[in-house]
Amino acid sequence: MGAPRARRWKLLLPPFQSSKRKPPLPPPPPPPVAVAPSPEKKEEEVVPEEFLCPISGSPMADPVILPPGRTFERACVDACAELSLSPPGASPAAAAIPNDALRAAIRTWHARSGRATPSPPSAAAARDAVLRARHTASARANAAAAVANLTLEPENRVPVVRAGAVPALVDVLSSSSAAAASPEACEHAAGALFGLALHEGNRAAIGVLGAVPPLLDLLTKINPDAATPRARRDAGMALYHLSLAAVNQSKLARSPSAAKNLLAIASSSSFTDPPIRRLALMVICNMAASTEGRAALMDAGAVATVTTILSNSNSEVEELCVAAMYGMSRGNPRFRALARAAGADRPLILVAEKANAGAHKEMARKTLRVVLGLGDYNDSGDLPDFMNSEGNVNGGVPVHRRRAASWAAAPPVATPTTPSSHQWRSVCID
Structure with a gap:
């Protein structure tokens, strides 16, 4: 017998799987189904x-x-x-x-x-x-007209300021609310501030309460159609009376571009209303009464501008130009050099020789002596009386404000006794 064969073992192993085999792809997503919008996403219904x-x-x-x-x-x-x-x-x-x-x-x-x-x-x-x-444009105009009517009586001017009316009037004129306010409201607010500024005891308080910047902005708007002529005149008259106080002269001097804007209005020929130019010159004359005002005016080129106006203008603004030159010549050594460079001696000589005897002729003579080096810079004379006259500008007296009244016939108005008599600003009554 031959040798026995070796036993063979049969191993049963699981099928081989490579580790590099990629995982199966996920099943494709189901196709999108259109869903109707829910009622919450609909546009909210407007309340009737x-x-x-x-x-x-x-x-x-x-x-x-x-x-x-x-x-x-x-x-x-x-x-x-x-x-x-x-x-x-x-x-x-x-x-x-x-x-x-x-x-x-x-x-x-x-x-x-x-x-x-x-x-x-x-x-x-x-x-x-x-x-x-209640704060509608018509209501604001009515309220401003009512305050303006109250200021026509001298005994009401101090109580109105103490009652706190000035901040509300300033708010009507301010740039942030002037666009929302009606032109009538701005006009009546300017007239009310004009009436309040007539009282000497109110001027400092009105300036402290912030009335100078909006009044200056209303007076010096470049576009003549930006405000009514009466609003401009009332703003100018209010600014003139306020600038008689020293504290407001400093405010004008420190206000950015105040002197430049006033000079631009005074020298502009685009205005069809001559009183606006006169009012600008009157405020310039008051600014020239203070050291800060003189410095601000000269920095803005006032000497050359006023010299040009004096050389080219008629007698209507001659007195104001001479007063402005006289005010700037006091206590400021810079004036002589600026005046000689601008040729101010020629128009001053003409005024000193041809003008009738009076305050402005004397001012022209004194100013000319300073320009020629013959006078003293420290002349402390006050401005003449014509600068403090309310009749220097047409409409120099505040007027009564008339608005559309609810009654059928207007109430009788007092017979005018002077050319500048009052005209009522009547308020709508519900």
Whole structure:
């Protein structure tokens, strides 16, 4: 027998898997399905106008009817009564009638729209809404006209300032609210400040309360159509009287571009209203009364500008030009060199020789002596009386303001006794 064969073993192994094999791809995403937009994403429905209170502009929680048939929020009606005001288009003394039908309609509409039922406003919120509704352009014009009428009486000028009216008038003229205010409101505000500035005791306080910059801006607007002629004249007269106080002379001197803008108006030939140029020169004369004002004017080229005006102008502004030159010549060694460079000696010689005897001829003579080196820089003489005359400019007296009144016929006006008699600014009465 042969040798036995070796036993063979059969191994059962799992199928070999390579580690480099890529994983299977994920199944493709299902195709997009168009879904209709939910009701929440729809455009919010506008509240019907008849559901809104005319005063607050919000949906009414407790609507009431006032004669002759208008509906308001009850809290706003109570706020009007508390402030002694009349709801717009309604009688103030009428009894409020609850409008149950409208209240049910408002609640039904809010429930259908998925909104919360409106709640009545608080007393403070209703009071604020009433006051905001009163601040319309027409209301501001009426209020400014009423203040302007009060300032016509001399005994009212100090109490009006102490009552705090100046900040409100300044706010009407300020650049931030002048665009929203009507031209009538700006005109009446300028007239009110003019009337208040006539009292010498008010001038410093008005300047401290910030009236100088908006008045200066109104007077020196480059575009003549940017303000009414009366508004410009009243602003100029107010600025002139305010600049009689030393504290306001300093404010004008320190105001950016004040001297430059005043000189531009005084030398401009585009204005069809000559009093505007005279007013600018009058304010320049008052600025020249202070050391700071003289320095600011000379830095802005006032000597050359006034010399040019004096050489080319007629007698209407001759006195003011001479007064301005005289004011700048006092206490400032720079004046002589600037005046000689501008040729100021020639027009001054003509005025000193040909003008009638008076204050401005004497000022021209003294100023000429300074230009020629024959006078003293420290002449401390005051400006003549004609500079302090309210009749130097047409319309130099504040006028009564007339606005569209609610009565059928205008009230009788007093017979004029002087060319500058008052004309009422009447206020609309609801």
